[in-house]
Amino acid sequence: MSLTRRDFITGAIGASIGCVPALAACSPTSKTSAESETNSSETAATQGTSYSFEIPPQPIEESEIAETFEADVVVVGGGTAGLCTAVSAQQSGCSVILVSASKAPVSRGGSNHAAYSRVMEENGVPRYDVDRFFRKEFLVGGYTADQRKWFRFYNNSEEAMNWALDVIEPYGGRGILEGSPEGIDETDPMFTPVASHCFVDDEITSPSIGQSILVNALAKTLENEGGSIYWQNIGRQLVRGGVANGTEGRVEAVIAEREDGSYAKYAGKKAVVLATGDFSKDPEMMEKYCPWAIPTLVDVDVIDYDIGLFNGSLMPGDGHKMGLWIGAAWQKNVPNAAMIGGNGVNNFCNQPLLGHTGLMVNIRGERYSNEFACGALSNRNALMQTDGRTFMIWGQNYLEEGGPWYTYPRSHGDAPVSNEQTQEKWDKFVENGAWFKCDTLEELCEKLELPKETLDTIARYNELCEKGVDEDFHKDAQYMIPIKDAPYYGFENSVRFLTVLGGLNTDQYMRVCNAKDEPIPGLYNVGTMVGDFFSSVYTFMAEGSNYGACCLTFGYLTGKYIAENE
Ligand SMILES: Cc1cc2nc3c(=O)[nH]c(=O)nc-3n(C[C@H](O)[C@H](O)[C@H](O)COP(=O)(O)OP(=O)(O)OC[C@H]3O[C@@H](n4cnc5c(N)ncnc54)[C@H](O)[C@@H]3O)c2cc1C
Known part of the structure; x- marks a missing residue:
């Protein structure tokens, strides 16, 4: 197959490539990517790629740099991934500087x-x-995930987790296990192994909310052991081959904008490691790389580099852009995966992390799926329905027949909660207006603004439940509970966004690569931005894979790898 320049740019070879830098990287002479752009007769628009993030900004001149700092390793980003890498590199004998746009560790x-x-x-x-x-x-993911990375994670995650426990214990932290869905046979496709670790201490005792314990301990460890952290430094451009936004040679430094607007250069003699989180705050990047998740985004306008627990959009993809401008390619698998959840996960489920297993209908009142699916997968399917709108319906008899009921989150081994506690929880959602509770199904459909055909769907569902065989969608008979006793409950599902995953073309050692899978000398990335680890949708079939794999295990391994190989 012969490829034209346009074919190459628009991805006819099946890979999505950071266009301008990828081409510039092929040029025989060393230029900045901005020069390449200016000299080219084709603009991004004529190339058919009109996204502004693909066009490198004017390089920051050496004369604009107020101060320069140097260490073996410079890490950009103060979340779990950046901090794990920084501490691991330092403990492996490197001098380390971490620069972060945030004011403090992020989790x-x-x-x-x-x-x-x-x-x-x-x-x-x-x-x-x-x-x-x-x-x-x-x-x-249709076998598009990079298995080199997954098995490297599997083979090293025990060592990395034990190391993280060593880091938190001097600061009063300890590890516990999160509960996994119970009563599901190991052979079932929805089985989730008990393997999610959470950090707790005297103040944070509940599972699944203690990541701050790890990041704070890492930041203290880094500083106590001689590393430097510069908060409120926004990485703006990488220095490659001696110039900002250069497209040839080694990546030597990052230039960051400080709080007072001045620039500082942080040079990494061995490596610069990007760990700037996701790109969900950049609407153009989302449009190009993860359009399916756009309806779930909120608050894309205000950049808050310290953003914590929030279901909207997080980071603006600065690290991804800096990488693209100096010649990195985008990951091979597009659209990118996103992490989504829904009401079913937190509000009503008879198994933690599984969505609602009663009846689900779309806006036309049609049943559209086998409801027994992990929350993330079921919500991905929900987004395929008209306007992405779906509704959950059940009856009072579910309280007795639908259990055992659990809280979410919960620790491994926690007993189910009582039916009384579950009823209280249901009533609270009704009281605060999130759910409807009605004496008749007609009234419930009216409240949910569902058409009268929904009643036929409910009748059909009940018929299948009585038969004990789901002839329509083949749901496991144990979840076929008829909607028979009043009061009846229902609510509209809302799919919540957590993060978008992946980004730059990355090998199994976390080296950032060009379109030919060649590592760009001196440049690594870790964390959410690692390309081709996840694909399709974050499944939640192993809770905490992003933190556990891309942030913790790869952060730990990358620090050591740089110390040993650079
Ligand atoms: C409500 C919620 C709950 C979640 N719970 C989990 C969970 O339990 N388990 C899990 O695996 N995942 C969870 N996630 C996903 C989670 O966001 C990621 O797994 C995790 O934050 C990734 O860490 P990171 O270090 O890659 O990025 P981040 O934590 O986003 O850290 C990025 C860091 O880079 C800094 N930065 C950004 N741009 C620049 C720049 N230009 N220059 C310098 N610094 C910069 C930021 O300020 C920040 O310090 C959750 C997400 C949400 C929204």
Whole structure:
């Protein structure tokens, strides 16, 4: 197949490429990418790629730099990924500088997947079946996930998790295991292994919210052991081959904008590591790389580099852009995966992390799926319905027949909650207006603004439940509970956005690569921005895979790798 320049740019070879830098990288002479852009007769618009983030800004001149700092390793980003890399590199003998746009360490949630650890050993939890679990994860993404990375994670996550426990323990932290759905056979496609680790201390005792314990301990460790952290420094451009936004040679430094508007250069003799989180705050990047998740985004306008627990959009993709401008390629798999959840996960489920398993209908009142699916997958399917709108319906008899009921989040081994507690929770959602509770199904449909055909759907669902066989969508008989006793409950599902995953073309050692999969000398990335780890949708079939794999395990390994190989 012969490729024209346009074919190459628009991705006819099947890879999505950061266009201008990728071409500039092929040019025989060393130029900045901005020069390449100016000299080219084709603008981004004539190339058919009109996204402004693809056009490198004017390079920051050496004369504009107020101060220069130097270390073996410079890490850009103060979240879990950046901090793990920084501490690991330092403990492996490197001098380290971490620069972050945030004012302090950033974290959200707190589920960290690891295949095994001393916490699992202490709790008598076995290592899970790697083959079964990983194949399931790969299948969800149509086998587009990079298996080199997944198995490197699996093979090293125990060591990395035990190291993280060593980091938090001097600061009063400890590890616990998060509860996984119970009563699901290991052979079932929706089975989730017990492997999510959470950090707790005297103040934070609940699972799944303690990531701050890890990031704060990492930041203190870094500084106590001689590393430097510069907060409120926004990385703006990389220096490659001696020039800002250069497209040839080694990546030597990052130029950051400080609080007073001045520029500082942070030079990494061995490596510069990008760890700037996701790109959900950049509407153009979302349009190009993850359009399917756009309806779930809120608050894309205000950039807050310290943003914590928030279901909207997070970071503006600065690291991704800096990488593209100096010749990095985008990951091969587009659209990117996103992490989404829905009401079913938190508000009403008879298994934690599984969505609602009662009847789900779309805006026309049609049943559209086998409802027994992990929350993220079921919500991805919900987004395929007209206007992405779906509704959940059940009856009072579910309280007795639908349990056991659990809280979310919960620790491994926690007993189910009582039916009374569950009823209280239901009533609270009704009281605050999130759910409807009605004496008749007609009234419920009216409140949900669903058409009268919904009543036929409910009748058909009940008929199948009575038969004990779901002839329409083949849901497991144990979840076929008729909607028979009043009062009846219902609410409109809302799909919540957590983060968009992936970005730059990355090899298994976290080296950022060009379109030919060649590592760009001196440049690494870790965390959410690592390309081609996740594909399709974040499944939640192993809770905390992003923290556990891309941030913790790869952060830990990358620090060591740089120390040993650069
Ligand atoms: C409500 C919620 C709960 C979540 N819970 C979990 C969970 O339990 N488990 C899980 O695996 N995932 C969870 N996630 C996803 C989570 O956001 C990521 O897993 C995680 O934050 C990724 O860490 P990171 O270090 O890659 O990026 P981030 O945590 O986003 O850190 C990025 C850092 O880079 C800095 N930065 C950005 N741009 C620049 C720049 N130009 N220059 C310098 N610094 C910059 C930021 O200020 C920040 O310090 C959750 C997300 C949400 C919204």
